[in-house]
Amino acid sequence: MSKNIEGKVVVITGASSGLGESTARHLASLGASVVLAARREDRLNAIVQDITAAGGKATALAADVTRREDLENLIQHAVASFGRVDVMINNAGLMAISPIAELRVDEWDRMIDINIKGVMYGIAAALPVFQKQDSGHFINISSVAGIKVFSPGGSVYSGTKYAVRAISDGLRHEVGKSIRTTTIEPGAVDSELKFGSGHEASSQAVQEFYKSAIPAESVARAIAFAIEQPADVDINEIVLRPTSQDF
Ligand code: NDP
Numbered sequence: 497m498s499k500n501i502e503g504k505v506v507v508i509t510g511a512s513s514g515l516g517e518s519t520a521r522h523l524a525s526l527g528a529s530v531v532l533a534a535r536r537e538d539r540l541n542a543i544v545q546d547i548t549a550a551g552g553k554a555t556a557l558a559a560d561v562t563r564r565e566d567l568e569n570l571i572q573h574a575v576a577s578f579g580r581v582d583v584m585i586n587n588a589g590l591m592a593i594s595p596i597a598e599l600r601v602d603e604w605d606r607m608i609d610i611n612i613k614g615v616m617y618g619i620a621a622a623l624p625v626f627q628k629q630d631s632g633h634f635i636n637i638s639s640v641a642g643i644k645v646f647s648p649g650g651s652v653y654s655g656t657k658y659a660v661r662a663i664s665d666g667l668r669h670e671v672g673k674s675i676r677t678t679t680i681e682p683g684a685v686d687s688e689l690k691f692g693s694g695h696e697a698s699s700q701a702v703q704e705f706y707k708s709a710i711p712a713e714s715v716a717r718a719i720a721f722a723i724e725q726p727a728d729v730d731i732n733e734i735v736l737r738p739t740s741q742d743f
Contacts, residue, residue: 500724502527505578507570509561509618510588512539514687515637518712519585519719524552526720531574531581533559533566534588553578561588561614567621575625583633583723584622586615586660593649593702594695603694604652611656612663619667626675631727633676635719636664640683640737649698657681661733668732676730678722683737684709710738 506523510516512534520530524547532540532554540556547554557573559566574581590610592603615636626632641650642657661679668677686709693699714736722731 498526498720498724500726501720503529504582504723505529505531505574505580506583506585506723507531507533507574507581507622508585508587509533509559509567509570509614511543511556512536514689515682515685515712515715516585516587517543519587519716520554521547522713522716522720523723524554525550526724528583528723529553529578530555531570531577532556533561533570535560561586561617562609564617564620567614567617571621571625580629581622581625581632583635584618584626585635585637585719586618587635587637588614589637589656589689591650591653591689591692591702592695593646593653593693593698595648595698596651598695600695607652607656611653612659615660615663619663623671623675627671630674632674633678633723634664634667635678635680635722636660637715638664638679638681640681640735640741640743642679642681643735644743646743649701665732668730672730674727676722676727678719678731679733680715680718680722681733681735682715682718683741683743685712685715686710687712708738708740710736 511532537558544554638660639657641654645654664679690706
């Protein structure tokens with residue numbers, strides 16, 4: 497258990513695998529009440545069962561972050577289940593790597609919809625609750641690709657992750673009086689993300705690059721660190737990557 501995490505209500509998008517799943521499990525083990533969201537409901541339910549069986553508090557709701565009403569329902573579900581929302585983790589994401597000249601415009605659209613608009617809809621849903629409570633914490637998942645352009649192949653993905661960083665910092669500036677905002681920028685982390693590209697050559701290169709990936713728990717621990725700080729301390733950004741990764 498952790499003093500500043502125990503009892504907090506934490507909503508996590510993209511919680512059916514990877515960083516989101518790992519973060520849900522870790523925070524629940526530290527005493528948080530976790531609300532999991534993603535599209536694959538069966539996976540969410542299995543994770544909730546595990547957490548509950550281990551004595552933790554968890555609930556799940558199927559949600560597609562590209563649909564604003566799903567995020568509104570998710571926050572309402574969290575409030576109905578646990579009475580409030582302390583932390584909103586905008587984590588759901590897609591990494592579809594391919595050279596721009598391949599013009600995989602459908603994948604660009606999906607990344608923009610999930611990685612940028614999904615984060616915005618999460619902010620729009622949780623912010624009124626945070627303002628009413630006069631407290632809350634946004635944790636938005638950007639990437640090292642949001643600090644340096646991952647090119648060739650990752651230009652659009654990088655664009656979405658730069659956007660997350662920009663929006664997060666602006667959000668912190670605009671609403672920061674009693675609401676905390678943290679941006680997490682991980683390097684290669686082992687998850688299903690590396691399978692997001694439909695472009696064969698890029699997909700092979702990504703999977704090679706991910707051989708040095710670190711476990712998703714590394715990010716879960718960084719997120720816990722940001723949450724457990726006292727209310728007057730806002731950890732603005734955390735960059736973490738495999739020791740051996742230069743990019
Ligand atoms: P995963 O592919 O394992 O997880 C992505 C999660 O997002 C899944 O739970 C997926 O669930 C969910 N998701 C995807 N699309 C939607 C949607 N439309 N609506 C709701 N949920 C959706 O990858 P990671 O855990 O690695 O990725 C999590 C975040 O971390 C992403 O934002 C990613 O960009 C970021 N990141 C990851 C890094 C890495 O190396 N792994 C490095 C830097 C950043 P479902 O399919 O069930 O909806």
